[in-house]
Amino acid sequence: MPQQPIDDFYAVIPAGGIGSRLWPLSRAEAPKFLHDLTGSGQTLLRDTWNRLEPLAGPDRIAVVTGRAHRAAVERELPGIPDHNVFLESEPRDSSAAIGLAAAILHRREPDVIIGSFAADHVIRGTRTFEFAVQQAVAVARAGYICTIGIQPTEPSVGFGYIRKDGELDVDGAPEAALVERFVEKPxxxxxxxxYADRAYLWNAGMFISRADVLLAELAANEPELHAGLLELAEAWDDRERRGPVVDRVWPDLKKIAIDYAVAEPSAEKGRLAVIPGHFDWDDVGDFASLAKLNSHGGKNELAILGSHARVLADASSGIVVSQTERIISLIGVQDIVVVDTADALLVTTSEHAQRVKGVVDALKLTGRGDVL
Amino acid sequence: MPQQPIDDFYAVIPAGGIGSRLWPLSRAEAPKFLHDLTGSGQTLLRDTWNRLEPLAGPDRIAVVTGRAHRAAVERELPGIPDHNVFLESEPRDSSAAIGLAAAILHRREPDVIIGSFAADHVIRGTRTFEFAVQQAVAVARAGYICTIGIQPTEPSVGFGYIRKDGELDVDGAPEAALVERFVEKPxxxxxxxxYADRAYLWNAGMFISRADVLLAELAANEPELHAGLLELAEAWDDRERRGPVVDRVWPDLKKIAIDYAVAEPSAEKGRLAVIPGHFDWDDVGDFASLAKLNSHGGKNELAILGSHARVLADASSGIVVSQTERIISLIGVQDIVVVDTADALLVTTSEHAQRVKGVVDALKLTGRGDVL
Structure with a gap:
């Protein structure tokens, strides 16, 4: 556990993405990161902040989010300095979000090491998380882009994988290894x-590197995107110039995930490292994950989320997410998923939880965007 | 089909009973008979009225109901004469309700034949229903108490049965038979x-008889109840005297179903007749019945009830009852029962529909009578 924040480290939290497979809980106005999905009493965003604060310090955590969420982010994170809230005028995927933060922070502090961590993942195990980040920062200082891969605890088909290559000899990073390649969900x-191999880790989308190294990789692979980000960064801290430049540059930035624009090309060049993370991690991709996360391991349990939930259950298992004060009665339904919100109700099963996105698509098509 | 109402016939509609197994749709303030359960666009009570009007005429249909439902009944049945709404100060079961109507109507018209028909059953087949009632009236005129038993269309365990005995020779009632005995749900x-035997009919709780015959049977089996009802009837049509007599007599009336107080003893004496009803009949006892009633026979259908229902279903079957305007999304749930009301939500399956009453009992015990 760090006694002190790491001097040259800056944490970046991309807080975008609605989490469509968690509809009707997650939606445009209340995306996943603004929900308490663990019963902790606070949002995933706040959990993320709390996890990063000991590593970076409260003045060195930046959040990249949409304009619509500015107020909510500032409410959740009252300690965040105004200059560390980077607002996107519209979502342009993770390369733009993380690249913008890298470019801005690099201008402010040329040798800075940035680490980006999703705002809506669940992590349990503070000490092992911090140990992994500390190692990753050491690896980043040595000039690598470093990711943290989660040691699988089951043969999941819900995550992408990272295949480790040979060990990497970096001081302060005893578990570091090179990355051979990325693998899509199998x-x-x-x-x-x-799972049996142990050389495969889950891709948790965490990247730690020197800002200049990340920008150089972006310049090599996506030169136009890189140029746009530099232009934005150059004007960013000038209140008068920022607006016009954002309006002109941001809408044309290429939409591309950082995995493709940075991580995979970097792995091919032998410049991507990985630290195995031994902490519990979940991206809470759907209600089946959410049910599992909130159960206590029992097969026939009923997990209940919602501070005002009033559930009367008889011989039922699965998960109830309640955002209303209505009585919810379940009788003889197994592995059920019930999500009760003011304007929309979802009833499905864990088995079909992945198909929620299809409903969201159907609602878009039928002009019911008001509930999305 | 009768061209004219039957001269000496009076229809009685006992409109009591909440229908607990249809909670949270049916509840104290909105009992089953005040719902549209068939998508007809009107309540079961109104359906019942419409069915009886050609047989009895609009001025000769009485409704026995609780004081709390007076306004709703009058709203549903704007044609009902004030003197034909018989208000119970509290529910005292079917012998008191039907016996009260018999006693009042007998005083008004000594030779009247009354037929009692539940307010919350579903019947399809107007001509066969009318033919059965016409025959039953003929049998009643001959001095019998006559019921209408439904010819089973499947081996149901949800209804009680009536076993036919020998044929009965009554003019105008070619299908009349004596009743050997009643049988509880098998x-x-x-x-x-x-079902194979064909001598067993479903007990649909319909009774047609001369008011004096019914009262005599009641006098023989439940003399105190009979005396109380006569006392009530004697004061009923005197506005000043009714109130005090009701307050004194009604609360002490014995609670007993008419099956036990009249029908079964009458069957034992060979005085109970039955007309087989060949129409579709259902008492809509639970959500499984309701689902079946509103399906078109397909096993994998999803029935939807509710004039504002907005349902988006993917690979789902069963029934959705919506009393809100919320979007209801179902994914991959089979034989599901979803009942969505403003303050309570039920999720169960057809298989467990009978257990809804248990939830109602639990809500009573936990002080949540507000949603019952």
Whole structure:
């Protein structure tokens, strides 16, 4: 556990993404990161901040988010300095979000090491998380882009994988290894071989690197995007100039995930490292994950989320998410998912939880964007 | 089909009973008979009225209901004469309700034949229903108490049965038979033998008889109840005297179902007749019945009830009852029952529909009577 924040480290929290597979809980106005999905009493964003504060210090955590969420972010994170809230005028995917933060912070502090951590993941195990980040920062200082891969605890088909290559000899990073390649979400059989192999880690989307190294990689692979980000960064801290430049540059930035624009090309060059994370991690991708996360391991449990939830259950299991004060009665339903909000109700099962996104798409098509 | 109402006939509609197994749709303030359960666009009470009006005429249909429902009944049945709404100060079961109507109507018209028909059953087949009632009235004129038993269309375990005895020779009632006995709801094996036998009919709780015959039977079996009802009837049509007599007599009336106080003893004496009803009938006892009633026979259908229902379903079957304007989304749930009301939500399956009453009991015990 760090006694002191790491001097040259800046944490970046991209807080975008609605979490469509958690509809009707998550939606445009109340995206996943603004919900308490663990019963902790606070939002995932706040949990993320609390996790990063000991590592970076309260003045060195930046949040990249949409303009619509500015007020909510500032309410959740009252300690955040105004100059560390980077507002996107519209979502342009993770390369733009993280690249913008890298470019701005690099101008402010040329040798800065940045670490980006999603605002809406769940992590348990503070000490092992901090140990992983500390190692990753050491690896980043040595000039690598470093990710943290989660040691799988089951043969999951819900995550992408990172294959470790040979060990990497960096002081202060005893577990560091090079990354051989990234692998998309596998089928179950493949997931089982990965799980048995132990060289495969879950891709948790965490990247730690020197800002200049990340920008150089972006320049090599996506030169136009890189140029746009530099232009934005150059004007960013000038209140008068920022607005016009954002309006002109931001809408044309290429939409591309940082995995493709930075991580994978970097792995091919042998410049991507990985630290295995031994902490519990979940991206809470759907209600099946949410049910599991909130159960206590029992197969026939009913997890209940919602501070005002009033549930009367008889021989039922699964999860109830309540955002109303209505009585919710379940009788003889197994692995059920019930999500009760003011204007929309979802009833499905864990097995079909992945298909929620299809409903969201259907609602868009039928002009019911008001509940999305 | 009658061209004219039957001269000496009076229809009685006992409109009591909440229908607890249809909670949270049916509840104290909005009992089953005040709902549209068939998508007809009107309540079951109104359906019942419409069914009886050609047989009795609009001035000869009485409704026995609780004081709390007076306004709703009058709103649903704007044609009902004030003197035909018989208000119970509290529910005292069917013998008191039907006996009160018999006693009042007998005083008004000594030779009247009354027929009582539940306010919350569903019947389809106007001509066969009318034919059955016409025959039953003919049998009643001959001095019998006559019921209408439904010819089973499946080996149901949800209804009680009536066993036919020998044929009865009454003019105008070619299908009349004596009743040998009543049978409580059977198990499935027994129901199958009843179904094969064809001498067993479903007990639909319809009774047609001369008011004096019914009262005499009541006098023989439940003399105190009979005396109380006569006392009430004697004062009923005197506005000044009714109130005090009701307050004194009604609360002490014995609670007993008319099956036990009249029908079964009458069957034992060979004085109970039955007309087989060949129309579709359902007492809509639970959500499984309701789902079936509103499906079109398909196993994988999703029935939707509720004039403002907005349902988005993917690979789901069962029934959705919506009393709100919320979007209801179902994904991959089979034989599901979802009942969405302003203050309570029920999620169960057809298989467990009978257990809804248990929830109602639990809510009573936990002080949540406000949603009952």
């Amino acid at each position: 089928d179950l059989e493949t997931a089982r071989t990965y | 198990d499935l094996e027994t129901a199958r033998t009843y």
